[in-house]
Amino acid sequence: MTEFALLQAVFIPLLLSPAAYLVGRRYGTGAAMWVAFGTLLYSTALVVAAAAQGGAEERYPWTSHFGEFGMLLDGLASPFAIMIYVLCTILALYSRPYMVHKFREQFAEERGITVSHGGHSGLEGQEGLDEYVRAKSGLYYALYMVFSMGMLGTVLATNLIEFYVFFEFMLVPGFFLVALWGDGPRRRIGLMFLFWTHAGAVVLLLGFLMIGLTAGGFDFEAVRAADIPPDIALVSAVAIAVGLGVKLAVFMFHVWLPYVHGSAPTPISALLSPAMIGIGAYGIFRLIVELLPGAFADMAIWLHVWGIATMIYGGAMALMQDDVKRLLAYSSISQMGYLLFGIGSGSVLGMAGAEMMYVTHALGKGLLFMTAGILIVRAGTRSLTRLGGLAGKMPVTAVCAVIGALTIAGVPPTSGFMGEWLLFYGALETALEEGSTLRAVTFGLGLLATALTMSYMLWMLKRIFFGKTPEHLSHARDPGWHMKAPMMVLAGFTVVLGIYPDIFLAGIVPYMGGVLGA
Amino acid sequence: MATEAIGGDPALAWLVWVLPFAGALVIPAVARLRGSPAGYAAVGVALASALCAASLLPGALGGAEVHHQVSWIAAVGLDAGVLADPLSVIMANVVAWISLLIVIYSTGYMRGERDYVRFWFWMLFFIGSMQLIVLSDNLLQVFFGWEGVGLASYGLISFWYRDKKKDHVGTEGRTVLGMLDYYSPTHAGMKAFVMTKIGDIMMLAGMFLIFAYAGTFGFRELVAETAWAAEMSAAGLLVPAFVLLFGGAVGKSAQFPLNEWLLEAMTGPTAVSALIHAATMVKAGVFLVARIGPIVFALGAAGLLADQFFEIVAWTGAITALLLATQGMVNREIKKVLAYSTGSQIGYMMMALGVAGLSHQYADGYTAGFFHLVSHAMFKASLFMAAGSLLHVVGSRFMDQMGGLRDRMRKTHAFMWAAGLGLMGAPFITTGFWSKDAIFAAVYESGGWWATPLFAIAVLTAVITAFYTMRMIGMVFYGPKSAHAQEADKAGLLHEAPLSMWAPYGILAVLTIGIGIIGLSAEEGLHHLFDEYLVHTFGIHSAHGEPSGLPGFLSALNPAALGASLVAFGAGAGLGYIFYVARWADPARVVGSNPLFRGVHALFLNRWYINAAIYWCFVAAPLWVSRAVYRYFERTAVDHGMNIGLERAAGWGARVVQGTQTGVSQSYLFVFGAGILFVVMVLVI
Secondary structure: OOOOOHHHHHHHHHHHHHHHHHHHHHHHHHHHHHHHHHHHHHHHHHHHHHHOOOOEEEEOOOOOOOOOOOEEEOHHHHHHHHHHHHHHHHHHHHHHHHHHHHHHHHHHHHHOOOOOOOOOHHHHHOOOOOHHHHHHHHHHHHHHHHHHEEEEHHHHEEEEHHHHHHHHOHHHHHHHHHHHHOOOOOHHHHHHHHHHHHHHHHHHHHHHHHHHHHOOEEEEEHHHHHOOOHHHHHHHHHHHHHHHHHHHHHOOOOOHHHHHHHOOOHHHHHHHHHOOOHHHHHHHHHHHHHHHHHHHHHHEEEEEEEHHHHHHHHHHHHHHOOEEEEEEHHHHHHHHHHHHHHHOOOOHHHHHHHHHEEEEEHHHHHHHHHHHHHHHHHHOEEEEOOOOOOOOOOHHHHHHHHHHHHHHHOOOOOOHHHHHHHHHHHHHHHHHHHHHHHHHHHHHHHHHHHHHHHHHHHHHHHHHOOOOOOOOHHHOOOOOOHHHHHHHHHHHHHHHHHHHHHHHHHHHHHHHHHHOOO | OOOEEEEOOOOHHHHHHHHHHHHHHHHHHOOOOOOOOOHHHHHHHHHHHHHHHHHHHHHHHOOOOOEEEEEEHHHHHHEEEEEEEEHHHHHHHHHHHHHHHHHHHHHOOOOOOHHHHHHHHHHHHHHHHHHHHHHHHHHHHHHHHHHHHHHHHHHHHHOOOOOHHHHHHEEEEEEEEEEEEEHHHHHHHHHHHHHHHHHHHHHHHHOOOOHHHHHOEEHHHHHHHHHHHHHHHOOOHHHHHHHHHHHHHHHOOOOOOOHHHHHHHHHOOOOHHHHHHHHHHHHHHHHHHHHHHHHHHHHHHHHOOOHHHHHHHHHHHHHHHHHHHHHHHHEEEEHHHHHHHHHHHHHHHHHHHHHHHHHHOHHHHHHHHHHHHHHHHEEEHHHHHHHHHHHHOOOOOOOHHOHHHHOOOOHHHHHHHHHHHHHOOOOOOOOOHHHHHHHHHHHHHOOOOOHHHHHHHHHHHHHHHHHHHHHHHHHHOOOOOOOOHHHHHHHOOOOOHHHHHHHHHHHHHHHHHHHOOOOHHHHHOOOOOOOHHHHHHHHOOOOOOOOOOOOOOHOOHHHHHHHHHHHHHHHHHHHHHHHHOOOOOHHHHHHHHHHHHHHHHHHHHHHHHHHHHHHHHHHHHHHHHHHHHHHHHHHHHHHHHHHHHHHHHHHHHHHHHHHHOOOOOOHHHHHHHHHHHHHHHHHOO
């Protein structure tokens, strides 16, 4: 195994981010893209190689107050880590056409040039356009790489403080990416993002301090070994759940998400939604289920009910959206409800299903947000009422979007079904074991919620791709390979995983079994 | 990896369903080749799959079974496998050969159509999914095929996704209880997918319940050891679990109350309708009941009574059979009449499979239901394909825009008669007669309080079936040509379909009569095979009925059932003949003659108001609730309250804090002291 593989995977993107900036400024968007893509590809390869060998663990000395700076890639972390980096890598390609489109739009806005939609022909030959796009591209890719690094670091951390540092670290570039290149009132929405998730993180930190100080150490191992009094464990577990709940955007903490996903530049939405918010679920597994099992046993039913409320609420709100990206945002809320529902089931297969749902959601929602980006660039609108009949105009996009929607709706042979059946089976298993009527009811409601999911997904597809094509879309076409290739990768992966889920399940199920002592 | 292969090569059983999927995947590449050979490639794939299925036949008819498993989801300890026993092999052959004919027909029907790649992809995907259902050895794998046919039907029902007017079904502008009765293809596809999803949800719940107790999804494993069933029965979950599984069949097979998607499914190309109705999709539900029925019945023999399951199956079938038949009598659209007819006939099959479990002669009802599935597959595929030819030629889906076509389309006319007679159950010469008669006998002989009402429903449905079939043939081929047909005639459009189209439905029409003539011995052969199969695999010994005392070859028949069959055919077909073929009376005048008839006619035409009620309760109401919650809770309370409220509060807080920055050190010290006091108090407490 490569030495320092995980350390490299996390920090090389950070260290090379200034390079992306400089290369972008000097040699243009393409060069910056290749720097980011190459770096992330290398890091992804390291992570995948380590996971393929059954995981890895690295420890480095840190300050004596906090403990060790460790990195652990085990059955729980591998699927998260792989999905995060795979998405980051392929979205580096996808970003290029989208962001160039966005930079040109902002350039025109800043200079007060009005251009007709489509080719931006009015912009060609404008003084300073080229430098403008180059500078912005450099900055974009630099932030992008830091953002990626923050997400990976979080899921590999083996120490509470380390976890917190990475958790907050991904917020900073996230904020700038939204505030600089978002749509609509982007600074305000960027602040909203910062405020909400930061507030959540502070509550999280309070929980961390409580258990860390009680346990006498912040290393996960120390916490696990320590005998934490049940009431302190419960209070800190609730604090952690609330802190992570904001990240997950579960019901009542979801306020920020439709704004941020709706406004963020689409490649970033495609990272925020599929990769970032699910890290909240990772946190619940790692910090509550694994570290505070006693508190988890008390909380499980509440997480379960909170999950079902989120599933149904998010789905019902998704039905009401006209903006594609907001619809997908509400769908993400609903999907995070599935994750929470599975975690709350408290059974091995239910929790394994929840983790599969993260993977599945990453694939499906990644595809759909990419579709939304293509609509913005190629059709010039994201309003469902102004779309329609695009299946014939952009067949590749349509096929990928359908596969994405089916993944979210949990239709075999996409990976969605592999997540869903385990999830719901696990929920039923616990209901039968405990003889709990409440759990039986949530199981039934959960299954019905899948019909809701399917309804809003199919309805969205119908309004984008089927029916009559409006006049203004007559020139819409499939995008170039930068945007197509990433989608095809994800679409292929979701089908492969749907037929052969052992790729991830082989690691996940034993881990869950170990944690639950089954 | 466990292998158990007697009487056949398991590879061939795998290939039956793998080949169509593989074909679907390569079709897009093949279509790029010169001369667009996609259609021929699809025919080749379907033929190869059918030959694989046929190769399994000798072993299966000898009572052998091929069961082969490979490791699948090792993390959960699940295997994938094929199970080729007599039931699945016969079913696989029905599916394969009828699909092959439909694929051949499609090469003519879809000629000149855009997007044929998509069409062939979904057709092959459809066939593959169905064969996956048929040949799987466990429920989870069945569910893959189950959703696969749902997905394929979604893709094919909304095939004409541009939603042009000519591709809609229903009458434009017509509403029932305020709900439009006029559907675009993409709406219909969605409706089919979501509505069957409700059934799928029930099926999943049932599967999970069984898995939770049995720890297996395998059909053979469920029979091998039945301690799980005793546990479930003690918990009161045995019957609910199987009824939930049956819920999946209700959705896929378009049984009441999930029957409404089937009508709108007519927006798909007619070849697709034929596939859905004859070989795939709706037959999947019947097949599932045939798969799990013996398991439940064998449990009953072991002392775990599950009669309610069979009662529910039988009554669902009976209600559907009558409900849909009544609607078939009044519809104007030829494809919808056939669709109603399918749902109704499937109801017969369910009824037979249900009453089988309620009697001591399980094999009787079981064979009757399955035999009806086979005979229905033949004549319904033929009728649909013939209807597709008519649509092609006339350019209208409405029967009242046809009329008098018999001299222009002689072959179609003859074949439609033959297949139609099958549907009507014309005595002694059609497969439909024998299978329907067997169902009547099974119902009649089942004993118990339900036998009489079910028998009455079955016979009444048979009368109606004969009537609407005759009506369809009469309206299309007899009487004067309608104005629309005359126009088409003038334009020289009215002519026979090409060979690739009429041959497939011709073959099936001929088979309906051909097998019908030897129908009784065919049925007895099947009965014998299933009897052995049930004894051998499930330990179900069926009692054998006494000879009826009727003379000659009729001695095997039940006299009451035979009499009822004859009377039902005579009454229904006779009335249909009078009104629509000979046209001795005007049906419109009869209906209009009194308010009762008018009311009943409206009830039937408006689909018993079930469709509209479903739309109100499950589409309009949830949307209304969602809208209200979105407007008054999400936008107002959550968004404005929390987001903007917090923002304002933060601004206010900032001003307050600014106010405290007085620069007076005394007040700073005071607050500082109070703070320390507070912390100390907290720590002490």
